[in-house]
Each structure stands twice: as structure tokens, then as C-alpha cells.
Amino acid sequence: MSTLAQKKGFGAVLWDYLTTVDHKKIAILYLIAGGFFFLLGGLEAMFIRIQLAVPNNDFVSAGLYNEILTMHGTTMIFLAAMPLIFAFMNAVMPLQIGARDVAFPFLNSLGFWLFFFGGVFLNLSWFLGGAPDAGWTSYASLSLASEGHGIDFYALGLQISGAGTLIGGINFLVTIINMRAPGMTYMRMPMFTWATFVTSALILFAFPALTVGLFLLVFDRMFGSNFFDASMGGNTIIWEHFFWIFGHPEVYILVLPAFGIFSEIFSIFSRKRLFGYSSMVFATVLIGFLGFMVWAHHMFTTGMGPIANAIFAVATMAIAVPTGIKIFNWLFTMWGGSITFTTPMLWAVAFIPSFVAGGVTGVMLASAAQDYQYHDSYFVVAHFHYVIVGGVVFALFAGAHLYWPKMFGTMLNELLGKITFVLFFIGFHLTFFIQHFLGLWGMPRRIFTFLPGQGLETANMVSTVGAFFMAAAVIIMLINIVITSVKNEKVGNDPWGDGRTLEWAIPSPPPFYNFKQLPLVRGLDAYWLEKMEGKKGMSPAEPLGDIHMPNNSFIPFVISFGLFVAAFGAMYRADHSWGIPVLIVGLLITLGSMFIRSVKDDHGFHIHKEDLEDNNDKGVKA
Amino acid sequence: MAAEQKMTYETWPASPEKQTLEAKNKFLGFWFFLGGETVLFASLFATYLALKDKVPNSDMALAKDLFEIPLAFIMTMLLLTSSLTSVYAMYQMKNFNFKKMQLWLGITVLLGLGFLGLEIYEFNHYVHEFHHSFTSSAFGSAFYTLVGFHGAHVAFGLLWITTLMIRNSKRGLSLYNAPKFYVASLYWHFIDVVWVFIFTVVYLMGMVG
Amino acid sequence: MANQQPNSGNPRVDIEYRRKKSAEEMKHQVITFAMMIFLTIVAFVAAGYEGFSAWFIVPFILILAIVQVIFQLYYFMHMSHKGHEAPALFLYSGAFVGFITIIAFLTVIWW
Numbered sequence: 001m002s003t004l005a006q007k008k009g010f011g012a013v014l015w016d017y018l019t020t021v022d023h024k025k026i027a028i029l030y031l032i033a034g035g036f037f038f039l040l041g042g043l044e045a046m047f048i049r050i051q052l053a054v055p056n057n058d059f060v061s062a063g064l065y066n067e068i069l070t071m072h073g074t075t076m077i078f079l080a081a082m083p084l085i086f087a088f089m090n091a092v093m094p095l096q097i098g099a100r101d102v103a104f105p106f107l108n109s110l111g112f113w114l115f116f117f118g119g120v121f122l123n124l125s126w127f128l129g130g131a132p133d134a135g136w137t138s139y140a141s142l143s144l145a146s147e148g149h150g151i152d153f154y155a156l157g158l159q160i161s162g163a164g165t166l167i168g169g170i171n172f173l174v175t176i177i178n179m180r181a182p183g184m185t186y187m188r189m190p191m192f193t194w195a196t197f198v199t200s201a202l203i204l205f206a207f208p209a210l211t212v213g214l215f216l217l218v219f220d221r222m223f224g225s226n227f228f229d230a231s232m233g234g235n236t237i238i239w240e241h242f243f244w245i246f247g248h249p250e251v252y253i254l255v256l257p258a259f260g261i262f263s264e265i266f267s268i269f270s271r272k273r274l275f276g277y278s279s280m281v282f283a284t285v286l287i288g289f290l291g292f293m294v295w296a297h298h299m300f301t302t303g304m305g306p307i308a309n310a311i312f313a314v315a316t317m318a319i320a321v322p323t324g325i326k327i328f329n330w331l332f333t334m335w336g337g338s339i340t341f342t343t344p345m346l347w348a349v350a351f352i353p354s355f356v357a358g359g360v361t362g363v364m365l366a367s368a369a370q371d372y373q374y375h376d377s378y379f380v381v382a383h384f385h386y387v388i389v390g391g392v393v394f395a396l397f398a399g400a401h402l403y404w405p406k407m408f409g410t411m412l413n414e415l416l417g418k419i420t421f422v423l424f425f426i427g428f429h430l431t432f433f434i435q436h437f438l439g440l441w442g443m444p445r446r447i448f449t450f451l452p453g454q455g456l457e458t459a460n461m462v463s464t465v466g467a468f469f470m471a472a473a474v475i476i477m478l479i480n481i482v483i484t485s486v487k488n489e490k491v492g493n494d495p496w497g498d499g500r501t502l503e504w505a506i507p508s509p510p511p512f513y514n515f516k517q518l519p520l521v522r523g524l525d526a527y528w529l530e531k532m533e534g535k536k537g538m539s540p541a542e543p544l545g546d547i548h549m550p551n552n553s554f555i556p557f558v559i560s561f562g563l564f565v566a567a568f569g570a571m572y573r574a575d576h577s578w579g580i581p582v583l584i585v586g587l588l589i590t591l592g593s594m595f596i597r598s599v600k601d602d603h604g605f606h607i608h609k610e611d612l613e614d615n616n617d618k619g620v621k622a
Numbered sequence: 623m624a625a626e627q628k629m630t631y632e633t634w635p636a637s638p639e640k641q642t643l644e645a646k647n648k649f650l651g652f653w654f655f656l657g658g659e660t661v662l663f664a665s666l667f668a669t670y671l672a673l674k675d676k677v678p679n680s681d682m683a684l685a686k687d688l689f690e691i692p693l694a695f696i697m698t699m700l701l702l703t704s705s706l707t708s709v710y711a712m713y714q715m716k717n718f719n720f721k722k723m724q725l726w727l728g729i730t731v732l733l734g735l736g737f738l739g740l741e742i743y744e745f746n747h748y749v750h751e752f753h754h755s756f757t758s759s760a761f762g763s764a765f766y767t768l769v770g771f772h773g774a775h776v777a778f779g780l781l782w783i784t785t786l787m788i789r790n791s792k793r794g795l796s797l798y799n800a801p802k803f804y805v806a807s808l809y810w811h812f813i814d815v816v817w818v819f820i821f822t823v824v825y826l827m828g829m830v831g
Numbered sequence: 832m833a834n835q836q837p838n839s840g841n842p843r844v845d846i847e848y849r850r851k852k853s854a855e856e857m858k859h860q861v862i863t864f865a866m867m868i869f870l871t872i873v874a875f876v877a878a879g880y881e882g883f884s885a886w887f888i889v890p891f892i893l894i895l896a897i898v899q900v901i902f903q904l905y906y907f908m909h910m911s912h913k914g915h916e917a918p919a920l921f922l923y924s925g926a927f928v929g930f931i932t933i934i935a936f937l938t939v940i941w942w
Binding site: 103104107166170171173174177178179204205207208209211212213215216219220223224225226227229231232233234235238242245595598599601603 | 643646647650651655657658659661662666669672673676677678757759760761762763764767782786789798
Binding site for chain 3: 631632636640650653654656657658659660661663664665667668669671672691694695698699702705706709710713716717808811812814815818819821822823826827829830831
């Protein structure tokens, strides 16, 4: 149990990360893996825009275009946006509630490795006969007809990584309910923690629908069942419903944490308490609740009938109300505040008009009768990129700049950060604003090329130019990360100077036990309260004592690896005789390692009081 | 209170499943998991109800041709009784009576095995007598997926409870393993909850037509 | 770590009290079980009886199932005890989402 001792050497560090159960290290793993997939998805986006830059382009073939398009959507949603959000949740939420760790450190690690192996499995399709090509929604009538193993990679890969997400959601829920520091009541929790809570609940209830849908797809494609086969009595619409019963809450799973990050930023850099905190909490919960009752607005044109369409249209429009509450609260938070335009604040301020634009087109699309005109056109593409890039990706950039010092102990360069912002902001609107009009002019989504002389050339070229701006912004961000890491200038507890919540009261990066003594929380913005009373840090809520910590474990990696192997066996079962044995071996690896976990007692270890006292001179304070 | 500490009858608390923070987390996390499982099974029920009696040609067996009251009734009784025996096991756990707890858990496992055996017989019967299989129709796919998912949960529960019984057979009860037993019994009850809906929605409503 | 049982200071008395209380609870469990068996039999008989129409039987046995599940949840799974607020909230939320799914699949899948 020599975790206190400093480990050295690349092998030791690697092993440490492979076995870690520390939420801060798992956050870094999520950040790296999610960042990698983000670059991959971005590369795919660039290929899409290059192909569509000029009419009749042959940069990629039609079939390859379908694969790129499918993988762009799937990668960005499941393998980039979600893990990056999980990175910030892991890094920040336990610190914000004053916890030493999450409720299930082992499962936290398992969740990461399941996501990782699922993502790797999905992307190996590029090298093993072709990627999925039925769009990220993978509608059954299309995906059942898809030849090769692309869709199998999609279904099995998402099944594995989806299990990881579900585990993560349960873990966050229990952490927030059971492990808040003394005095941290629900209505004193920072907005990002509230967002994490509601998001986790959405994950818990939305992902099982995806799990079932994917199972049915896997059974239909690989095991001869007939759920979606109309000639055998099946019904292809079942997939659409399952996909969107999951898929719509998924949109809120992505955007609520983004709202949480922005709420923190507005408050910190306006040097003001968040305006209308309790209405913000209410709006977050309400969005989560309504999010489950609107899924069929993705299916207005499938022919559900006017009554169903009307119900779902009205429910969808209702979501604009809590979202509007949030927008106004952010504006009022800035009103009269002493605002500093740091990089995170720039992203936050730019987010409001960008996201509102996406919201307005959302209400337009929610009107079922109008939707028949917009459906499957570039108008829809513009809409969801406005909410997902303008909402989620802006938040990821903002969060990366805001929390980088807390995660790595050093500040990203502000000048480069602002250049990143300006380039990305220009590029984003250049790319997607014009796509509204492309849609209205009649350009359907998902086509691999278009003909000259239909009035689409200029707009598509503008859109492609914008994409290059965004690519440049991401490259500058990477350069910024490299420069910052090389310089590695250490910062103190509260590098922005105006931190309000508990995470800014402890060192950057925090010690692995986070809080030497659990802090006493006396109100919303706990650290700010103490600072305003002239105190240096939080008052401890307990005497210095032994701290109980969990042991590292390699088992999560092995459990996930077993499923990864089993997925290959299931997929190649019909083509090769080794399919079944590989399937069985994979499942045995998984079940065997679960069995070992079950029978081997793991009581964790204690950090002794004396060791904690030794650290006093390093400025480690509760 | 350290979880691995040796307990006696006198020091054994009233709710041994919720004494440490780890135990409380496990308790809550498992309930949330059951909340997710509710959605999972509801989705399978929805699929079944949508695809019930959807067969490609009219001479294939429908729900009203397949199901028989006696078999469904015996299976229901087995599972329902096993739910009671696992309540007895938890009762003995709270009384710090390890041997009796193991005995009741053993009976639970036997009843579960009986249920699983009957289910295998039942599936076999449908496939051979009625040519109602996983691949024969959408109805077949939906039926075997719903009931089979439940059966797989039963099988996993049996493995889980047996593992717990064997692992702890020599060392008795502690605050470390009490939550493990408790959570396993929650799981077992949940399996029974799902079965109540299966016998009602699939078997009884199937017979009614 | 605070225990939740009443503490009279005399461990012997506490244990006796607890024993009695849990034996009593066990008696309730057995009664619950008997009720569940009874409900099950009623459901099977109702379904097997030719005289009723499906319009009566289906809602009737569904109600019986729901009652039985409530017994199972509140007695066998102890949801009636203190400290089950969060589990109840999340279980009912799950049931709600599941219910909407089933309603949708019964209404807008086929047309």
C-alpha cells in the first residue's frame, strides 16, 4: 500500500493509470481518451466538408462517405462528448461536494475501461472490413440491409461502452446522495453538481432502452431473430422508438452538464452569486423530466398520426420554458457583475446567442406540420450542430480551460486560449449558419455529393471554409496544451482568483485523498463565503484522523477486455469456426474476473494521521 | 466500526446491511440499478406486447395455443416460495444466525434451480411440439427474449447466491459480507417482481387471448 | 457509527426487544406471502374461467399483479422501512419511464 510514495518511471506510471481507482486520474483517462476520439471525429468531419466543398466531388466514394458520416456522428456523441463530460464530472463533482472519492471507485474504473474498449472495438471496424454505414441512428430497415460487419461493430461497441456509461451514472448518483460533506445540503450544491445529478438519473433511465434496442439489433443481425423483419411479423419502427427513447434524453445528458459548467463560469467571472439558483435547480430537474416525453418528435414523418404528433410537439415546445429560465438567469448573473473576460468566460458569453439560435430552430422543428418541410434537410443538420457544438462543445472548451489548472496544476495560456476561441467561434458560425439556408433551399442531409447549377455551390464552399477555421482552432488548442505542459508552471489553490466552490479551496492538483479534513459547508458558494469573511480556507468539520482509501485494481481492465474479446467471437461466429470458442473465452475472462473480484476481499487501506501531519509543510489544507 | 471486525450476537446491529459507508453506498447503488432494470424489462415487455401473435403465416402457433395453466402455475409457485425463503434468510441474518441463513439460502437456490429446469423444459416443449422458436417469427423472438432475459437473470442470481454462500461458509457473518447477502436477496426479490408481470402479461393474458 | 435501534443502555434488553420485533415482522412477511399466493390463485382462476370476457379479465389480473408487486416491494424488499426514500423515488421514476414506453408501443407502433 505504498500509494503515498512517489512512483517513477514510465512503466510504473502506466501501470498506475491502468489500475487506478482515483476519480481524478480516471478523469484524466476520460479526458485523454475522449480527446483522442474528438480529434478522430473532427478528422471525419473535415473529410465530410472537403467532399462537399465542390459539386460532383470524388474525394471519397459514396460508400466510404456513408461510413465517414456514420462514424462522425457516433464517435462525436458516444466516444467524444460523453467521455469528455464524464472527465469533468469525475474531476470536479467529488471535490465540489467535499468528498474524498466517489461511492464506487472500482466501478468508476470499470466504467471507463468499458467505454474505452467499446470505443476501440467500434473504431477497429475501419481496419476490419469497413465501418458502419447506416447513420448514427442506424435505423433498422437500413442497418439490417447493410452488408459486412460494420453495423455489428456499431451494435456491439455501443453495447459495451453503454454499459460503462450506465455504471458511471449510478456511481455519480450514489456519490452525490451519500458522500456530501457536513453542511452540504442539496440546495447548497453547486450547479455543476446538480447537473451531474440530473444527468446521471437520465443516464440510468435512458440507457436501458438503448441496451434493449441494441440487443434486438444484434439478435436480428447475428442470431436470426425477426424483431424488425416485416415479412416475419416484425416491425422496423420498434428500433426507431427505442433509439429515440434513449436518444432524446441523451441530448440532455450532453447539454445539462454543459449548462452546469457555464453556470459555474458565469458566477465565477461575474464575481456574483448565480442569479436564481433555486429556479436553476428547478429548471434542470424539469428539463430532465420533460426530456423523456418528447422522443417521438424525431419521428414526426414516420406516420404516427396527428394525435401522437400533436402531443409530442406540444411537449417539445414546453422544454423551451425551463431552458428560457436558465438563459435569463445567466444574463441576470452577469448583470451588474464585475466581469472579467477570461477564455472560459468568452466561451460562456458566446454560448448564449449560439445556443439560443439552436433552441429557436428547435422550436421550429418541434412544430409537427412544419417539420415535414425541414425533415432530413440540412436545416436539421444546422439545428443540431447549433445546440451540440454551440452548447456542448463550447462548454467542453470552456471547461477544459477553467478546470485545466485543477486537473493538472498549471494554467493554459490565455492568449492562445483566446485565439482558439476567436477562430472556433468564427468557424462555427461560418460552417453551420449557412446550412440552415442550404436546408431551406432543398439540400437533403446525408448525401455524398450534389450537382452544379442548383445554387448550392457557394454556400457549401462557405461551410467548408468555416470547418477549416475550427480545425485551426483545435490545432492551436493542442499547441497550447503542449506548451503549457512543457512549461509546467505550478499554480496555487485558486488560480482564477475568484473560485467560489470547494474545489478551489484545495491544492491544484488535489492530493489523492482530496480533503485532509472534511470541510464544513456553511452555504452556497462555500469557499467564497469563507473568503469574504477574510479566512484563508475552509474550516474543518472533523479532527485530523486516519483516512480510508480504496486499493488499486487491474480487474476492471480485464473485465472490459473479456467483453471486447467476446464481441469479436459473437460477430465472427457465422463466418469462422473460431467464433464460438472466442465468444466463450471472452465471457469466461469477464465472468472469471468478476468472480475473483467477488471472492477476494478488498478492504482498502488507511492513510495514517502521522503521514498526513508530515504533509503540512506542503500547504495541504482541508 | 471497521467492516471486517469480528461480531458477536450481542454486538450485531439491527440493520447489519447498512453499517459502513461502503454498505450504504452498495445498498443505494443497487436500488438505483434496479430502477434501471425496471426500464430494461419494461422495454422488453413493450416489445413483446407489440409483437405478440405476429407470425408470418396463419398456421403457426399463437399465444393461446401455446401456454398451459398448470406449468405456469407451478413455475410461479416455485419462484414465489423462493422469494419467501430468501426473506427467511434475511431474517436469520438479522438474528446473527449464520447456519440458518445458509440453510434458507440453500432452499432458495434449489427452488430457483427447479424454476430454471421447468423453464428449459418449457422452451424445449414449444420448439419441438409447436415449432415456436426464436427464429420462427417475430412473436417467437419477442417471447424468448423477454422470458429468456428473465431466465438469464435467475441463472445469474443462482450463481451469485451460491458464490456468496461458498465464499463465506467458513467465516460466518460480518458487517463486510452482510450487505452482500442483503443486496443479493434484493436482486432475487426483483426477479420475482418481474415474474409476476410475466405470468400475468405473457401467460394469463396470452391464454385469455 | 450510530445504530438506528433504540438504545436502553442494557444490551440484553435491546436484543430481546429487537428479536421480538423482528419475529413479529417475520409473521407479517408470512401473512404477506399467504396473500400473494391467494392473489396468484385468483388470477389463475380468473384467467382459466370461461364465463368472463377478456375485457374484464385483463384489467382484473393486471390490478392483481400490481397489488402483488406492491406487497413484494414494501414487505419483502422492506421499502416500507425508513431510509428508502431515494430508492422509492428512483424505482418509481423507472416504472414511469417504462410505463410510457409500454403505452407508446401499444398505441403508435402499428397503424
